[in-house]
Amino acid sequence: MVNLFKKRGNLIKLHPAQILAIGFATLIVIGTILLMLPFSTYEEGRGLNFINALFEATSAVCVTGLAVVDTGTTFTLFGQIVLLCLIQIGGWGFMTTGILMFIILGKKIGLKERLLLQDSLNLFTLSGVVQLVRKIIRITLIVEILGATALAIRWSYEMPWGKAIYYAIFHSVSAFNNAGFGLEPDNLSKWVGDPTVNLAVTFLFIIGGIGFTVILEVWQKKSLRKLSLHSKIALLMTLILNVVGFLIIFVAEFNNPHTIGNLSLNDKLWGSYFQGVVTRTAGFNTIPIGDMTLSSLVFMMALMFIGASSGSTGGGIKVTTFAIIMLAFWSVLTNREDVNIFRRRISWRLVNKSLSIGVTAIIFIFIIFFLLTFTEKADMVDILFETISAFGTVGLSTGLTGHLSPLGKLLITFLMFIGRIGPLTMAFALMSNRPESKVRYAEEKILIG
Template sequence: MKRRVGFTKKLATPPFILVAGILLIIGIGTVLLMLPVSNQNGHPLRFMDALFTATSAACVTGLIVVDVETTFTLFGETVIMILMQLGGLGFMTIATLIALLFGRKLSLKDRLILKEAINSDTMEGVVRIIRKVLIFSFTIEGVAAIIFTARWSVDMPFFKALYYGIFHSVSLFNNGGFDLFGNSFQDYMGDWLFNVIASILVISGGLGFVVLNDLFEFPKKRRLSLHSKMVLSVSGVLIALGAIVLFVFEFTNTKTLGSLDLSHKLYASFFQSVSTRSSGTSTIDIPELRSATQFFFILLMFIGASPGSTGGGIKTTTFLIMIGALFAMVRGQKDIVFFRHRVPQGLLMRAMTIIIITLGIFMVINMLLLTTEDAPFLTVMFETASAVGTVGLSVGLTPELTEWGKLIITVTMFIGRIGPLTIAYAIRPKQTKNLYRHPEGRIIIG
């Protein structure tokens, strides 16, 4: 009986519930996409293709093995859009919305799960933050949908433009990576209005809801938390660096930026830098990028978006803490300091754990795909980084994957969205506290 109770308690932990929740969403999405009504030819979609697409949508990745526009009906596309919304906001956020609408009070356990879901360091005000998350999300998506509708109604019938506006607003804000144009947004490379609105959507979704809440309250409080300062700083640097690298490396490549005028080069460089770390949409032909640029994109995808956001990767703050540790070591300092605040040793250990686990997963997936797929090493590495970081950019390998390759990438997208550390917490054995410490030893390194 004790063992059974212990097992039940393990299942009730916040990390396990989050993992189970996303699996449930993927399962329902797979079944819906397999229905004949979801497929334009009226036949059920193959199980592996449905599972892959549902996982890609729920894990807000955007990698596809079938063309969305020519494969799915309006019903199927709507299922994908809902999966992206659920995957981006998180099923616990949506569950909280339903509970609040019905006037149900949240228990301590509910608040613990919400704290885990939005990567907050405290339960204080977590429900208030969730309310704002929902308001931010639906307001930003709604305004963007209206602007997109007005823009695309020039190119297509109004109701089609309205549908496209809603779908792509959801996709871009949730960093979903799906599109209905067939070539991502390459037709709008030089459209300043699209580039501005799409970039705002991707950046807003990738900053994280805690940062959005801080920015919303900044006019009243006149200050930002250390977390928000770090996220905004590193995000700005990475966006600028990505745009500069793409602009310089592809300036003379006639297959990407080389044949464009200066303004179009700048638009494409900025948007692609914004999109590469989380969104997975593009305005240039990704397979035609030079190898050096593709490799740099792999690094950006590995870093990913920020904690508590709709994006994946090791997260910007994890990357920044490790850079801080590097500089502290080189300068002979014991503490990692950002904005006159010292980083706790526990956070450094957590950052190292995330990077090592993610890098381990990245290497294992690369080796597996190099075994199952007949493709160049850089191509395999690019698709793996895209799946691990839940980005969705592709150099063309994903549609050609074998059945084993599809399964491997499906599992990788799931791990990337949940986060390797969350999965580790969900399945780890019960913690035991040591009553003693071993003596310190000396080891030579370097």
């Protein structure tokens, strides 16, 4: 990609991927400083130490939800509001927030900002990117207000109105942005069979995980047949993974007395539904993750790796990437030259990029997982689950997060950062300054398989 961003008179050149990485890193640094302030926590008037503050800030900006301290009892109102702001900005992306500031201040949005926004939101063209930001803000506010209203009404029956409204706003923002931060020590476990809480929270993170472009297209075209191929695949894969996730968790946990085994059939269904659909995107839980069967944990790791839709508040390699990889695999098995779906052909350039994202993600996960086996004294399943959860910016944990060593926290922090900006974007940020080779060598075949 042509480098359009350089400092006059110097040799410094920045690729859009590098600017995105620097932007998110800046937000994390600001959040870390704020969480280290004495009035951010209750504990003896002292803020968090640097490593814990860095971990929490990264988890919030990268909308992950992993936490080394209990959010509700550790942070003061100020600290919780800082987390909430970091979650909202992180969910939008720093470029979307930056463009919003430009709009509010009435400043001109130049080509550089538009290109960065295009890269940040994974858009095909520059056309209408600023207008898209306005729509993203409107969608966010409307959905979060609807979710908060439903939760506030429900929680007003068991807590004062003021607390119910605050709880509702916090969980609504956290859910829509697929963060998973909660104010209760056991997250949402006390409402495992509550229809209102289950439906409101899942509505929020499913909408947030589908992607802004898909939401807008569905709203504007109001017909599945008229949707773009991207939207069709995103919606289809979301539906399939949610249904399969619900069924697998229900079967695997049905007789587990530590999760849903002792619950009524109604509560079993709600618990399985919630944990089946939340796994790909948000870190909420209504059943104890550490007590789930090995089968459930392994399947949940697969869902966390896949993640949400492209251009959404969720992480992972994205459902469209996974779909393209599976379609390419099927094309190879059936000896077809083209990758086809819905009577449309997908270019091999896009297939190669999808494969690159998948391979890059696996490499980053393996490296961090391997290093964590040295730093942490825990079962391999717990370490791998924590690693994939961090990469997928999911936030679910079997209980390892609070027991991570200082070095382990830094490794997970780094992986959350990679998961938020994207593994391929991170690779571009690290290697984009290398000159493009103009040499094309002679082709030769090798044996594979």
